[in-house]
Each structure stands twice: as structure tokens, then as C-alpha cells.
Amino acid sequence: MACYIAVDLGGTQIRAARYGADQVRQARTSLPTLAEKGVEGVLARIERAVREVWPSDGRVAAIGMAAPGPLDSRRGVVHFAPNLPGWEDVPLRDWLQETFGVPAFVGNDANLAALGEHRFGAGRGVNDLVYLTISTGIGGGVILDGRLFEGGGGLGGEVGHITVEAEGPPCLCGSRGCLEAVASGPAIARAVRAAIAAGRSSSLVDRVGGDLSRITAREVSEAARDGDDLAREALRRAGFYIGVALVSLMYLLNPALFVIGGSVAKAGDLLFGPIHETVEDRAPEVYRRGVSIRPAALGDDVGLLGALALACDGVGE
Numbered sequence: 001m002a003c004y005i006a007v008d009l010g011g012t013q014i015r016a017a018r019y020g021a022d023q024v025r026q027a028r029t030s031l032p033t034l035a036e037k038g039v040e041g042v043l044a045r046i047e048r049a050v051r052e053v054w055p056s057d058g059r060v061a062a063i064g065m066a067a068p069g070p071l072d073s074r075r076g077v078v079h080f081a082p083n084l085p086g087w088e089d090v091p092l093r094d095w096l097q098e099t100f101g102v103p104a105f106v107g108n109d110a111n112l113a114a115l116g117e118h119r120f121g122a123g124r125g126v127n128d129l130v131y132l133t134i135s136t137g138i139g140g141g142v143i144l145d146g147r148l149f150e151g152g153g154g155l156g157g158e159v160g161h162i163t164v165e166a167e168g169p170p171c172l173c174g175s176r177g178c179l180e181a182v183a184s185g186p187a188i189a190r191a192v193r194a195a196i197a198a199g200r201s202s203s204l205v206d207r208v209g210g211d212l213s214r215i216t217a218r219e220v221s222e223a224a225r226d227g228d229d230l231a232r233e234a235l236r237r238a239g240f241y242i243g244v245a246l247v248s249l250m251y252l253l254n255p256a257l258f259v260i261g262g263s264v265a266k267a268g269d270l271l272f273g274p275i276h277e278t279v280e281d282r283a284p285e286v287y288r289r290g291v292s293i294r295p296a297a298l299g300d301d302v303g304l305l306g307a308l309a310l311a312c313d314g315v316g317e
């Protein structure tokens with residue numbers, strides 16, 4: 001039986017795995033990306049990771065790959081990737097097909113995480129869902145009628161750049177007040193640092209030995225769990241903005257489920273509580289009826305599982 005190879009290309013790590021036709025994992029590896037080595041260097045690392053999980057009989061049905069950045073999933077071209085210096089219009093799919101001699105499919109990492117949660121995780125059996133990953137940035141993906149929705153140019157599903165505060169802080173995308181600019185990990189840490197600098201007291205100051213630059217969303221979550229008021233407020237505010245975005249998405253798509261993952265979502269109820277409250281506060285009952293908001297189920301391998309689903313779909317199985 002032919003197997004599938006899944007690859008998840010990140011700014012710091014490349015993960016690769018081999019799955020049987022029954023979608024059971026047979027091998028897995030991860031290597032540092034060494035992004036500073038540029039496009040050729042990273043492609044060499046991808047090749048090495050894939051060779052490590054390649055089956056001895058060489059029978060591979062397809063390769064699926066999750067890659068960062070805005071990319072053209074139809075042609076498998078990465079337009080650019082903030083965490084991968086030098087990556088500009090890299091024809092990743094063609095390179096995979098030429099290098100390994102099998103069909104290859106490439107998708108945006110957040111979109112494929114949505115597909116992974118839909119096929120194997122929190123969204124199993126749900127036809128319409130929106131996935132959000134809250135970490136260094138905010139990414140997402142939309143599944144409509146059981147299929148990944150990417151829009152005509154393959155750039156859709158970018159829920160992190162929905163505006164939730166029209167005159168809000170600048171976002172890396174060039175706009176202002178995007179969800180990512182007010183509710184991502186760095187945005188949460190920035191808000192806390194600004195409040196402390198303006199005179200608010202917080203246990204976070206001691207937690208980072210007085211060096212405010214060391215405050216990240218992780219420290220904020222830990223402090224919040226230990227009862228720190230400022231940290232709790234910061235998560236509450238992020239949860240509020242996420243809730244605001246969900247209400248817009250409910251009007252637009254009327255999904256049955258929101259799946260929320262990413263490192264910041266590990267804050268649990270301290271983040272999900274205000275998300276639920278905001279949705280209850282703002283969305284009409286008829287929209288809220290039948291919609292669930294659930295934490296992601298798949299953890300670190302979500303990108304691999306999404307890439308697996310993409311590969312299976314790509315060859316029509």
C-alpha cells in the first residue's frame with residue numbers, strides 16, 4: 001500500500017511524518033529549519049527531513065506540505081514568509097514534485113491546521129467551522145460545507161486581520177486594529193508592559209526580575225493563573241476582542257463551530273470565559289443557537305495532519 005508524506009515547515013522547525021493509507025502514522029522526524037541559511041539551505045533541510053521518513057519500498061502516493069506566509073495554494077508558490085528570510089515567490093510544490101517524483105500539494109499552515117482539526121480533531125463531523133490559532137500572530141482557516149475555503153486567489157481565511165478596533169494599534173499587515181494587533185501573544189505582552197510602565201503594579205515585574213522586555217504571553221498566562229489582576233485584565237481584553245471577531249464571523253458564515261488553538265489558547269478559561277461572555281453579549285440568540293466554541297484538540301502535530309488531509313484529498317482518496 002502506498003503511503004503519504006506530510007511536512008510542516010515552520011520558522012524554527014521542520015516536521016515530517018509518514019502515514020499509511022489508513023492514515024496511521026508510521027514515522028516522524030523534526031529538524032531545525034535553519035532559516036538563516038536562505039531558500040536553498042531550507043530546501044536542503046526539507047529534503048533531509050522527507051528522506052528520513054521516506055518508506056524503504058519507495059511507494060509514496062503524495063506529499064502534503066504546510067508552509068507559512070501568504071501562498072498560492074493552487075500553484076504551491078510561497079509569496080513570502082516573515083520567518084523565512086529570502087523567501088519570495090518560491091515554487092515549493094514544483095520543487096517537491098521534481099525532487100521526489102511524486103504528486104505534491106502545498107497549503108497555508110493555518111488553513112491546513114483548520115483542515116486537520118476538521119478531519120481529525122475538534123471539528124470532526126462538523127460541516128462548517130472557523131479555526132483560529134492565537135500565538136505570535138493570529139491565523140485561521142474556514143471550512144465550509146466540509147471543504148477548505150481559500151477564496152479565489154487562495155488568500156482567504158485570514159481571520160487575524162479582521163478589524164476589531166478601527167483606529168487601533170498598527171498591525172504588521174499595514175492596517176490598524178486587526179485582531180492580531182490587539183489579541184496575539186505579543187499584543188497581550190505589549191499591553192501589560194505599557195500598563196506597568198504607566199504605573200500599574202503587577203507580580204509580573206518580579207516574575208521577570210524587573211526586565212519588562214522578558215514579559216511574553218506565557219508569563220502573562222502564568223501570572224493570571226496565580227491571580228494577578230493586570231494579567232487577568234490583559235487576557236480578558238484579548239478574549240473580548242476575539243469574541244468581537246467571532247460575532248462578525250457568525251453573521252458572515254453562520255458556522256456550527258469555532259475551534260481555537262495556538263499557544264495563547266492554553267490560558268484556558270481565562271481567555272475562553274471572556275470570549276463566551278462577549279459572544280453572549282453581542283450575538284443574537286438565533287445566531288448563538290447551535291454554535292460551539294471549543295479548544296483545538298490536535299496540539300503540535302496539527303499542521304502535519306492538515307498536510308496529510310491535503311495530500312489524501314489531492315490524490316482523491
Ligand SMILES: [Zn+2]
Nearest residue numbers: 161171173178
Ligand atoms: Zn493586520
